[in-house]
Amino acid sequence: MRWPFGDQYPERRPEEAHARSYDYVVIGAGTAGCALASRLSEDPNVTVLVLERGPANDTWMSRIPLASSNILRADGGATSWNCEPMRACDDRRSLVFRAEVMGGGSRINSMVYTRGSAADYDDWAALGHPDWSYEKVLPYFVRSEKTLDQPKFTDCAEAMGFIRISDTNAPDAPADGVATLDTTVSENNQRVSTFDAFLPREVALSREKTLTICTKTIVSRIKFSGQEKGDLRAEEVIFKSADPKAKELFTAKVKKEVIVCSGSLGSPQVLMLSGIGPRAHLEEHGIEVVRDLPGVGSNLTDHIGIPVAWEVPLKESLAMVSTSPMLQGVVEFFKYLFFRTGVLAIPIQTLSLFVRMTSLSADGTELHRDVPHQAPQSDPPRSRIPDIELMPLATSAMDNIEEHFRRFSKIGVFSILATVLQPASRGTVRLASTNLHDKPAVEFGILSAPSDLPTARAAVRLSLKLGDAMKAAGFPILRNLTFNPASQEDSAAQSTEELDKFIRERARTTYHYACSCRMAPEDNLGVVDDKLRVHGLRNVRVCDTSVFPKITSSHLQAPAVMVAERCAEFAKES
Numbered sequence: 001m002r003w004p005f006g007d008q009y010p011e012r013r014p015e016e017a018h019a020r021s022y023d024y025v026v027i028g029a030g031t032a033g034c035a036l037a038s039r040l041s042e043d044p045n046v047t048v049l050v051l052e053r054g055p056a057n058d059t060w061m062s063r064i065p066l067a068s069s070n071i072l073r074a075d076g077g078a079t080s081w082n083c084e085p086m087r088a089c090d091d092r093r094s095l096v097f098r099a100e101v102m103g104g105g106s107r108i109n110s111m112v113y114t115r116g117s118a119a120d121y122d123d124w125a126a127l128g129h130p131d132w133s134y135e136k137v138l139p140y141f142v143r144s145e146k147t148l149d150q151p152k153f154t155d156c157a158e159a160m161g162f163i164r165i166s167d168t169n170a171p172d173a174p175a176d177g178v179a180t181l182d183t184t185v186s187e188n189n190q191r192v193s194t195f196d197a198f199l200p201r202e203v204a205l206s207r208e209k210t211l212t213i214c215t216k217t218i219v220s221r222i223k224f225s226g227q228e229k230g231d232l233r234a235e236e237v238i239f240k241s242a243d244p245k246a247k248e249l250f251t252a253k254v255k256k257e258v259i260v261c262s263g264s265l266g267s268p269q270v271l272m273l274s275g276i277g278p279r280a281h282l283e284e285h286g287i288e289v290v291r292d293l294p295g296v297g298s299n300l301t302d303h304i305g306i307p308v309a310w311e312v313p314l315k316e317s318l319a320m321v322s323t324s325p326m327l328q329g330v331v332e333f334f335k336y337l338f339f340r341t342g343v344l345a346i347p348i349q350t351l352s353l354f355v356r357m358t359s360l361s362a363d364g365t366e367l368h369r370d371v372p373h374q375a376p377q378s379d380p381p382r383s384r385i386p387d388i389e390l391m392p393l394a395t396s397a398m399d400n401i402e403e404h405f406r407r408f409s410k411i412g413v414f415s416i417l418a419t420v421l422q423p424a425s426r427g428t429v430r431l432a433s434t435n436l437h438d439k440p441a442v443e444f445g446i447l448s449a450p451s452d453l454p455t456a457r458a459a460v461r462l463s464l465k466l467g468d469a470m471k472a473a474g475f476p477i478l479r480n481l482t483f484n485p486a487s488q489e490d491s492a493a494q495s496t497e498e499l500d501k502f503i504r505e506r507a508r509t510t511y512h513y514a515c516s517c518r519m520a521p522e523d524n525l526g527v528v529d530d531k532l533r534v535h536g537l538r539n540v541r542v543c544d545t546s547v548f549p550k551i552t553s554s555h556l557q558a559p560a561v562m563v564a565e566r567c568a569e570f571a572k573e574s
């Protein structure tokens with residue numbers, strides 16, 4: 001044992017796995033990858049190689065809820081780059097944020113843990129995947145969950161007729177209502193990522209003989225045999241140090257399977273660099289086509305978020321932490337250190353309001369009192385899934401970081417991120433180049449489908465109405481910072497043109513990237529089958545949010561873990 005905290009995390013360098021053979025090679029130790037690698041390596045007779053682009057970063061600081069959710073922190077594990085111009089949003093370029101660290105998104109996200117609606121999975125079943133109905137996936141959610149008792153609270157939404165959802169993760173949770181959200185926080189008020197939950201240091205150390213974890217290692221490509229016979233089998237994985245200056249390539253042999261867990265933006269990149277993807281795109285980059293699979297990187301789906309922000313007194317906002325005198329910051333730090341309390345212990349989001357379009361009046365501001373909060377089970381799943389989520393946040397929720405710092409960093413800001421949960425808009429992930437260090441070109445396609453606009457309008461109108469209600473109830477809202485409509489008094493009076501202009505100016509990613517290697521038949525832009533096997537490849541699966549047949553109507557990390565639990569079982573069965 002080494003001073004002061006015991007043995008270090010057993011991170012290996014890429015050269016240590018060179019020329020060795022492994023039963024399973026897991027590419028990416030993110031949210032799903034950590035869960036999957038943990039389950040596969042439970043069997044002491046199985047060898048697993050995990051290749052992760054980022055470090056383990058196994059530090060105490062990385063578990064402080066608020067601090068670890070700050071995606072702008074240089075050492076937090078988040079990286080960002082500009083997306084391609086958003087055609088339907090004034091050609092703006094939003095920032096793409098993703099995690100490059102063990103635990104992936106679950107290390108840097110806002111810690112909300114929601115399964116989504118039971119009807120989301122019944123909808124997957126209705127789309128042709130009967131083994132992914134809610135009944136079928138429920139045991140895999142339960143396997144990785146442990147719920148602690150937390151005090152519940154509510155807000156003005158109740159006064160507007162929304163009921164309180166006592167447990168959003170219950171199978172019969174109403175589709176419309178306001179809920180306190182489950183979060184991945186321990187009894188000790190520390191973040192529990194999938195890295196902490198599935199591959200903590202003790203587990204990684206105890207399995208060192210059969211589980212090799214190479215960090216700061218980027219996968220370059222998967223090498224196949226059997227191309228001439230049309231029987232493609234992954235034989236080797238080629239990888240290198242994540243240090244761009246390092247040139248040497250290393251190789252590991254695959255005995256059973258390769259499982260790509262590189263996330264909705266990373267998995268298409270790994271597949272395309274391996275020659276699996278849309279023929280024309282691969283040829284454009286001079287990549288030999290191993291299998292023409294047009295679905296790879298197509299169909300990228302993301303919830304569309306529109307931030308509506310108000311100025312509030314500094315003490316009501318997270319800006320209170322950054323603008324407070326040094327002494328206040330030190331006090332907060334010691335409160336957390338000794339008592340695990342104070343502002344640092346609080347997750348960034350704890351509450352959400354969910355609603356279906358069918359439950360709202362035409363202008364989106366009134367709840368139909370006569371519509372039941374949950375449609376009967378006999379109704380099609382689609383009609384039982386919420387269309388809108390309003391996320392109250394104590395920050396500006398802007399994706400324009402420069403504007404955020406210029407306008408909002410010194411004042412108190414409260415916002416509602418008005419979110420479209422079942423968008424028809426689709427984007428793409430494509431190679432920017434064949435350099436594996438380059439980030440992929442991400443076209444979000446936000447609002448590319450005009451049918452998303454009415455939902456976006458309703459979400460914004462409802463947020464404005466809620467802001468009005470909160471002000472009337474005594475919440476100290478000072479002024480609207482982002483939306484200054486002609487009529488300040490009556491939210492319902494905003495013209496459609498005003499709203500649409502605002503939406504196009506502000507719409508942004510919610511970082512809920514999904515469906516870019518989706519489960520569907522090959523001729524319907526599908527990439528994997530119902531057992532997550534890539535079409536036409538004998539021993540390659542994809543396991544992360546990219547395989548969702550359709551985006552779920554809530555936050556994505558819980559379904560990512562569920563997919564990993566299932567994938568581990570599929571791999572073990574075969």
Ligand SMILES: Cc1cc2nc3c(=O)[nH]c(=O)nc-3n(C[C@H](O)[C@H](O)[C@H](O)COP(=O)(O)OP(=O)(O)OC[C@H]3O[C@@H](n4cnc5c(N)ncnc54)[C@H](O)[C@@H]3O)c2cc1C
Nearest residue numbers: 028030031032104105110112219263266544545555556557
């Ligand atoms: C800022 C932010 C806040 C969010 N908030 C929430 C929230 O509160 N609740 C929620 O449920 N969801 C939230 N999400 C979304 C959620 O975290 C993600 O959808 C989920 O974590 C994705 O899991 P994944 O396994 O698909 O991919 P990831 O967790 O992104 O894992 C992919 C991993 O693959 C690695 N990788 C990529 N390419 C390569 C390569 N070539 N070689 C080796 N490794 C590679 C990456 O480094 C990464 O570690 C948030 C996301 C972000 C970015």
